[in-house]
Amino acid sequence: EAQVTQNPRYLITVTGKKLTVTCSQNMNHEYMSWYRQDPGLGLRQIYYSMNVEVTDKGDVPEGYKVSRKEKRNFPLILESPSPNQTSLYFCASRLHRDQPQHFGDGTRLSIL
């Protein structure tokens, strides 16, 4: 089944404790993105990747890192999480720019 898989689905952690949210897609898609969704603000793009080893900033990249060492994986790294990064996070992928995005089920992060 074609899908985008995020892990973990839920995480409660404390300020400053490094964490990684994994994202994997099995559709051989070139393009991948991370978004955060906050009430009243819709989805905002954090980082995107157009190919292996090619990543760039989206709208709200501060406090986040990503890597794209393989086509299928695009982890989101919070080196020193802070409470303002408490949010619902989505990973998405698409084959080409003129194709729709496929979304994962989301990761709900709470930073205390």
Added chain:
Amino acid sequence: SQQGEEDPQALSIQEGENATMNCSYKTSINNLQWYRQNSGRGLVHLILIRSNEREKHSGRLRVTLDTSKKSSSLLITASRAADTASYFCATDAGNRDDKIIFGKGTRLHILP
């Protein structure tokens, strides 16, 4: 920076009626996408319309695009309870990157 802005923010209609949501954006685009999200779940792609297209249909969905007015509309005909969800437009800015900007969404509630 938010580009897509949906209107209205919330909409309640009777089952069987048609629902229309609008999206406005600010800069030139490569394509515009509409997504549905059920209560905190992942987003599901509905329709992608390219900048050189004016109208697309998919089942009970009809999307129009007016690039001169920088606006798009999503029409859902003969609404059903299962259409209750949030609907988002997203624009691909059309540059050589993969920056995608989502609107804040329209919450649609179908009354039985």
